Amino acid sequence: MNGRMTDVAIVGGGLAGGLIALALHRAHPEWRLQLLERGATLGGNHRWSWFSSDLSHEGEALLEPFRQIRWDDGYDVAFPRRRRQLAAGYRSLASEDFDSGLKRLLPPEAIRLNAGVAELDAAGVTLDGGERVRARTVIDCRNFSPSPHLLGGWQIFMGRHLKLGEAHGIARPVIMDATVAQSAPAGNGGAYRFVYVLPLAAQEVFIEDTYYAEDPALDRSLLSSRLDRYAARHGWAEGLPVGHETGILPVITGGNFGAYLASIREPGVAVAGARGGFTHPLTSYTVPIAVENALAIAEQGDLAGAQLARFCEDRARAHWQRTGIYRALGRMLFKAAEPERRVDIFERFYGLPEKLIERFYACHSTLPDRLRILTGKPPVSIPRAIRALAGKGQPLTMERMT
Structure with a gap:
């Protein structure tokens, strides 16, 4: 693989990397892609789920070829003082179906399993064994990096x-x-x-x-x-x-996102997926964000590597800006409520209008949504809520991982 140039090398065959590879292949079937995954299968061992209201028509089309389990009669929630059925449909995709789907939809030569990456840069990827994959564009979709x-x-x-x-x-x-x-x-x-x-x-x-x-x-x-x-x-x-x-x-409640990006940045390398900050800060949902990102990257896929890296970083910063409400709720969850009363925050939330709840999970909350979520009778004491919203929280560092 040290010879012919790869158009796009994607490091990490999880949800984000796999969907980017599929979206790029659909938009540019003539391109030479390399989806490099350290494990023996694509997607690891996961089950991803999402609401039918989360995706655009284009997003639904991207996921449609994968075997999914679908529920079209809504879903339920249950709390100590509230039970509710909501109308949105629900979808679920198992990693084994993600793996088999990508192997069916992508050219066989595009998928490299058991391909651990030692180093990457704007010109390509060096595998653990020393093999060099030269690439016009490199996209880093490895796991979230505690910081x-x-x-x-x-x-x-x-x-x-x-x-x-x-x-x-x-x-x-x-x-x-x-x-x-x-x-x-x-x-x-x-x-x-x-x-x-x-x-x-x-x-x-x-x-x-x-x-x-x-x-x-x-x-x-x-x-x-x-x-x-x-x-x-x-x-x-x-x-x-x-x-x-x-x-x-x-569960990200705050921090210096610019400093985080600087700490993981490789010049000229685009970063996507959870590593790039593309998650729901409070729920950790990734499907709607990963789908939107894959489609956006496919539309800009002909950008040079450094340009695509800037494009992805600009999207990451914009995502951070519009998801502040979810980080604020996370601070309230961890700092404003006694442990046994944290359930009250979600119980109150599920009493709000259904469309607001749908937009919340899709990371599309409007300004009126944000005001509605944070105003009204709070499920925690007002002084503690104020202190929590003004607080910083604990660092998400590797030393705290077990």
Whole structure:
């Protein structure tokens, strides 16, 4: 591969990198692409979900070739004092279907698995074994890089896919079941906790225990036992586990984004995905943002590498600017509410108009939305809310990762 020049080398075959590769291939099928993934499959071990209201028609078209599970009758949420069914459809994509879809849609020579990257620069990528992939444009889509320049907490989860002996009878996804005990592992500063439930088929269900906490400690034994209890509570204790996933995702509440970008910047290299700041700061949702980014990059794909790098950085800065409301809510979640009362923030939020909730998840909240979210009777004390909004939070550093 040290010979012929690659048009675009994309480092990282997760959601962001895979969708950028697909969007570029659709827009420029004659180009030579290299999607370089350190792992043995594309997408890792994940399940990505999104609301039908999150995507434009172009975004839906980009994802349409992938096998998805679709629910068109809305979804449910449950809190101690509020239960609600909302109308938006819901979609879910498993990483194995993402992997098989990209292998079907991209030229075979475009995908390089088990291709760890030692270095990258504006002129190409050097793999762990020393092989050099020369490229006109390099796009870095590797994982989020913990940084002292960013502040916040963590969203920690464990999910389990169960095959049951009989039908579960659940018609719609349950995006948040926050009727569970609001507790975190000892010493983790308290948490907002909920269980996420997807009825994948008549006799298959995916349950995920999720909590927001100040420290990134994933207690596998605790989360597994919580899933056991939740399954037993619903009569699924005898279900056969056929898949699982775990994760620790950043919940960004503030920081110096310019300094963060400077710390990860390689001159002339475009940065996208979570590494580039393209996530929902509070929910960690990535699908609508990754789709929008992939389409935008495909439209600008003929830019020289340095120009595309500036284009992506400008988009990242604009995304940071318009997502300030979600970082403010994150500060309130971590700093304004007692641990057992953090559920009140989400419970109040789910009493707001449906269209506002839809725009919230898609990162398209309007100015009236922001005012509506932050005004009215607060679920926390006003003095604590003011202190939280004015506060800084804890650094999202590697030293805090476990």
